Amino acid sequence: MSKKMIERDKHISVGTRPERMDAKDKVTGHALYGTDINLPGLLHGRVLRSPHAHARIVSIDTSKAEALPGVFAVVIANDLPEADDRTEKAGESTINYKFLRDNNLASDKVLYVGHAVAALAAKSPDIAQNALELIEVEYEILEPVLDVRHAMSDKTQVLHEQIRTDGPDGSGDTPSNIAQHIRHVKGDPDKGFSDADVIVEREFTTVPVHQSYLESHAATAVWGMDGTLTIYSSTQGAFLARRQVSELLQYPMSKIKVIPTEVGGAFGGKNPTYVETPAALLARKTGRPVRVVMSREEVILGTGPGSGTAITVKVGATKLGKITAVQAELCYEAGAYPGSPVHPGAMAMFAAYDIPNGQIDGYDVLVNKPRVAAYRAPGAPQSAFAGEQIIDELAQKIGMDGVEFRMANAASEGTERLDGSLHKSIAIQEILGVIEDHPHYNEPLDGPNQGRGIAIGFWDNWGARSSVEINVNSDGTVNLISGSVDLTGSRTTVAMQAADVLEIPFENVKSSMVDTDSISYTDTSAGSRTTMATGLAAVEAARDVLTKLQLEVSDMWSVSLDSVVYSKGVFRTTERKSENITFADLAAKLSGQINGHGNVNVENWAGAGGGTIVDVEVDPETGQVKVLRCTAIQNAGKAIHPGHVEGQMQGGVVQGIGWALYEGYQYDELGHVLNANLLDYKLPTSLDVPSVEAVIIEKPFPSNPYGARGVGETPIISPAPAIANAVQQALGQRIDQLPMTPTTLLEKIGVI
Amino acid sequence: MSNKRVVSSTINGQQVEFLTEPQQSLLECLRDTLGLTGSKEGCNDGNCGACSVLINNRLVNACLMLGIEIEGKDVVTVEGLADVHELHPVQEAFVLEDGLQCGYCTPGFIVATKALLDKNANPTEDEIRFWLAGNLCRCTGYDKIVRSVRLASQLMNDAKEGLQ
Numbered sequence: 001m002s003k004k005m006i007e008r009d010k011h012i013s014v015g016t017r018p019e020r021m022d023a024k025d026k027v028t029g030h031a032l033y034g035t036d037i038n039l040p041g042l043l044h045g046r047v048l049r050s051p052h053a054h055a056r057i058v059s060i061d062t063s064k065a066e067a068l069p070g071v072f073a074v075v076i077a078n079d080l081p082e083a084d085d086r087t088e089k090a091g092e093s094t095i096n097y098k099f100l101r102d103n104n105l106a107s108d109k110v111l112y113v114g115h116a117v118a119a120l121a122a123k124s125p126d127i128a129q130n131a132l133e134l135i136e137v138e139y140e141i142l143e144p145v146l147d148v149r150h151a152m153s154d155k156t157q158v159l160h161e162q163i164r165t166d167g168p169d170g171s172g173d174t175p176s177n178i179a180q181h182i183r184h185v186k187g188d189p190d191k192g193f194s195d196a197d198v199i200v201e202r203e204f205t206t207v208p209v210h211q212s213y214l215e216s217h218a219a220t221a222v223w224g225m226d227g228t229l230t231i232y233s234s235t236q237g238a239f240l241a242r243r244q245v246s247e248l249l250q251y252p253m254s255k256i257k258v259i260p261t262e263v264g265g266a267f268g269g270k271n272p273t274y275v276e277t278p279a280a281l282l283a284r285k286t287g288r289p290v291r292v293v294m295s296r297e298e299v300i301l302g303t304g305p306g307s308g309t310a311i312t313v314k315v316g317a318t319k320l321g322k323i324t325a326v327q328a329e330l331c332y333e334a335g336a337y338p339g340s341p342v343h344p345g346a347m348a349m350f351a352a353y354d355i356p357n358g359q360i361d362g363y364d365v366l367v368n369k370p371r372v373a374a375y376r377a378p379g380a381p382q383s384a385f386a387g388e389q390i391i392d393e394l395a396q397k398i399g400m401d402g403v404e405f406r407m408a409n410a411a412s413e414g415t416e417r418l419d420g421s422l423h424k425s426i427a428i429q430e431i432l433g434v435i436e437d438h439p440h441y442n443e444p445l446d447g448p449n450q451g452r453g454i455a456i457g458f459w460d461n462w463g464a465r466s467s468v469e470i471n472v473n474s475d476g477t478v479n480l481i482s483g484s485v486d487l488t489g490s491r492t493t494v495a496m497q498a499a500d501v502l503e504i505p506f507e508n509v510k511s512s513m514v515d516t517d518s519i520s521y522t523d524t525s526a527g528s529r530t531t532m533a534t535g536l537a538a539v540e541a542a543r544d545v546l547t548k549l550q551l552e553v554s555d556m557w558s559v560s561l562d563s564v565v566y567s568k569g570v571f572r573t574t575e576r577k578s579e580n581i582t583f584a585d586l587a588a589k590l591s592g593q594i595n596g597h598g599n600v601n602v603e604n605w606a607g608a609g610g611g612t613i614v615d616v617e618v619d620p621e622t623g624q625v626k627v628l629r630c631t632a633i634q635n636a637g638k639a640i641h642p643g644h645v646e647g648q649m650q651g652g653v654v655q656g657i658g659w660a661l662y663e664g665y666q667y668d669e670l671g672h673v674l675n676a677n678l679l680d681y682k683l684p685t686s687l688d689v690p691s692v693e694a695v696i697i698e699k700p701f702p703s704n705p706y707g708a709r710g711v712g713e714t715p716i717i718s719p720a721p722a723i724a725n726a727v728q729q730a731l732g733q734r735i736d737q738l739p740m741t742p743t744t745l746l747e748k749i750g751v752i
Numbered sequence: 753m754s755n756k757r758v759v760s761s762t763i764n765g766q767q768v769e770f771l772t773e774p775q776q777s778l779l780e781c782l783r784d785t786l787g788l789t790g791s792k793e794g795c796n797d798g799n800c801g802a803c804s805v806l807i808n809n810r811l812v813n814a815c816l817m818l819g820i821e822i823e824g825k826d827v828v829t830v831e832g833l834a835d836v837h838e839l840h841p842v843q844e845a846f847v848l849e850d851g852l853q854c855g856y857c858t859p860g861f862i863v864a865t866k867a868l869l870d871k872n873a874n875p876t877e878d879e880i881r882f883w884l885a886g887n888l889c890r891c892t893g894y895d896k897i898v899r900s901v902r903l904a905s906q907l908m909n910d911a912k913e914g915l916q
Contacts, residue, residue, distance in 0.1 A: 214802055215854070488854055
């Protein structure tokens with residue numbers, strides 16, 4: 001049934017802009033986030049972190065900390081059972097339970113500054129902090145491996161003795177920091193380059209950036225006398241968090257209840273768990289509720305980030321503007337454990353183009369930095385920074401307009417990507433058309449040292465499993481629950497779809513996110529999937545309600561089921577014109593004992609293309625780049641809530657501006673992070689960015705009832721290369737590294 | 753541990769006495785001692801503005817003040833803005849203009865906006881962006897926040913006109 005699109009002249013809720021259901025609680029300070037949870041007898045948990053980037057743990061002595069008055073328990077890795085060396089898909093990333101265990105509490109080695117070594121619970125945060133200093137850890141310091149290219153050399157110290165490169169031609173036979181080598185080949189790249197009239201080649205580098213959700217990681221654990229472990233967690237996926245804790249504690253899922261709190265931002269970074277399991281261990285040991293909340297420094301040192309990268313890329317084209325071949329090498333930092341987003345980075349790099357011949361080699365590289373986590377279109381902003389600058393440079397060399405050159409090479413439905421998949425409808429031409437016609441692209445710049453750049457991007461999105469249940473109340477209102485954590489409004493957008501199918505006012509639907517005991521399995525809120533996939537589950541649940549109500553009506557009127565029709569909130573039968581009953585009256589008659597279930601596994605979803613037009617002004621004396629104007633274009637398929645789509649686009653673009661100009665980890669040669677606070681790790685403020693104009697295109701994805709596509713991730717992909725292209729126009733100098741700080745720019749133009 | 757002090761102050765219009773250790777920040781006192789968790793901790797070093805509160809009508813980051821410093825002072829947190837049944841116009845504007853996503857920074861923005869509009873009833877976009885530069889938002893890209901502040905300004909001016 002879900003295969004069929006819902007065709008109506010006018011949707012009842014879908015496409016409108018109702019107030020978000022959680023808005024009033026959030027503007028008044030009443031919404032409860034992970035950091036706000038308080039329970040009677042609560043103890044405060046803190047984590048001891050490694051001061052070294054790479055060291056063997058010789059011994060840990062916790063006795064002095066345990067003896068401090070007010071300290072209730074200390075835990076280390078030995079308090080956890082051994083974990084399976086097994087890797088599973090988790091959102092857009094993967095989780096290996098052995099590595100997850102070591103990342104929660106280091107066992108034999110610490111692999112980055114900030115790596116968790118021990119955790120303790122005390123009656124106050126101050127006592128907990130003081131007690132951390134009493135834990136004595138003896139380290140044998142090892143050489144830190146911080147540079148991705150250096151890490152790949154076979155002469156470099158390895159992080160993990162047991163890791164061999166998993167490569168396209170099988171497994172390597174010596175220990176390596178290259179955990180994986182992937183290769184996509186299409187056509188004949190050598191021939192493609194020999195057919196080219198113009199070839200450009202460059203190397204680009206980027207440093208790790210943090211998702212920088214304003215709410216840090218927080219979990220509160222409490223054990224019941226019946227053995228139930230309850231965890232309040234600021235997580236993207238309650239079921240994903242439960243699975244991780246269950247694996248690490250080797251404890252049955254049925255006895256672990258994860259209650260997702262309001263989440264103060266995540267952007268991919270709250271898929272892995274860090275504090276949930278230590279909190280559970282401490283709560284079990286003390287018999288009291290334990291809350292572990294990270295400080296900002298801990299968030300920066302111990303969680304996320306997005307990969308730093310080194311990317312070389314070469315592209316050839318004919319002088320008429322047809323790309324003949326591409327070749328790229330993508331080296332992505334995984335951090336301390338395997339699992340960088342080099343796969344999606346390689347997927348996205350030239351996905352917007354029809355490339356006849358190409359080869360992409362991707363490397364997942366271990367370095368002594370925190371294990372990376374997904375960050376909004378994981379891997380794509382880095383590869384787009386390289387790819388969309390090379391495309392721009394090639395267009396310049398050929399003497400073509402950037403839009404025209406991209407249009408001449410744009411992918412369309414059926415295009416085979418370099419990774420071998422076939423594109424569904426992707427609307428790249430339409431996006432380029434909007435750019436070409438937009439006033440922003442056509443109005444002249446109005447000052448010296450200004451430049452305008454464009455870039456486009458594509459993200460594949462995700463589908464996966466979602467569950468929704470709808471209970472009809474006797475007054476005709478309905479309650480909807482879903483297993484999806486609401487990160488930025490999905491409670492509202494999912495309810496809108498249910499209201500639309502039920503043909504009742506949106507105000508009559510109350511939607512909530514619930515704990516893992518209350519609904520069946522739902523995948524994590526990631527991959528731009530929630531409004532689309534959980535929305536589909538809501539559509540299914542609403543249809544289930546209507547089917548059941550139609551059965552009740554056919555019984556009640558003794559008419560055939562086929563004759564019962566439902567429209568605009570009223571049931572009728574084609575057998576007798578006189579009979580009719582409203583949704584609310586029927587609900588009253590049935591005392592509200594009607595529910596509907598929607599359990600979907602979305603295996604057919606569509607990616608979304610987007611683009612950015614940006615104007616910058618560069619101060620040649622200070623190297624400062626000011627973003628003057630920015631327009632974002634994106635294909636939403638169908639904007640379920642256009643206001644939310646605009647919000648995703650504007651927010652994603654501003655994160656992209658931060659990545660382009662300000663953000664990045666700075667390390668010393670020993671692997672210490674020099675900017676682990678929000679003063680030195682600079683996020684964009686309201687003063688740094690203009691109001692981003694969001695242009696929504698609606699090219700429906702036919703397999704979704706509303707034509708909806710995911711929208712959350714695509715907006716972050718193209719801002720950095722668009723800004724770099726604009727800076728190039730302003731300065732005549734191409735910037736090949738992120739972030740494009742004043743220092744970087746002044747070095748490039750030879751001022752310093 | 754017995755060096756706790758009693759602090760008397762007015763918080764959200766109520767006379768309050770509470771115990772604090774001298775090193776505890778105002779933010780800790782509000783959140784942990786007084787149960788006012790609307791003020792959020794984002795950085796604990798004055799860079800994100802999520803803990804913005806008003807002390808004697810002046811906008812401050814609660815993480816940068818000590819609890820003992822509010823002795824005798826008048827404190828307004830995000831919880832003190834709405835009546836029981838009615839949102840403050842600033843809150844109403846953020847709801848209507850959708851000036852929030854995850855909502856974690858929102859209490860700080862609401863309080864900072866109130867402080868701005870109390871000083872300047874008709875701020876320009878530049879003035880809004882300048883004033884709010886001490887508050888970080890990672891979700892919205894600020895456009896809908898700026899629109900919310902403009903609407904709040906309009907709602908508050910309308911209310912004043914209605915009174916006259």
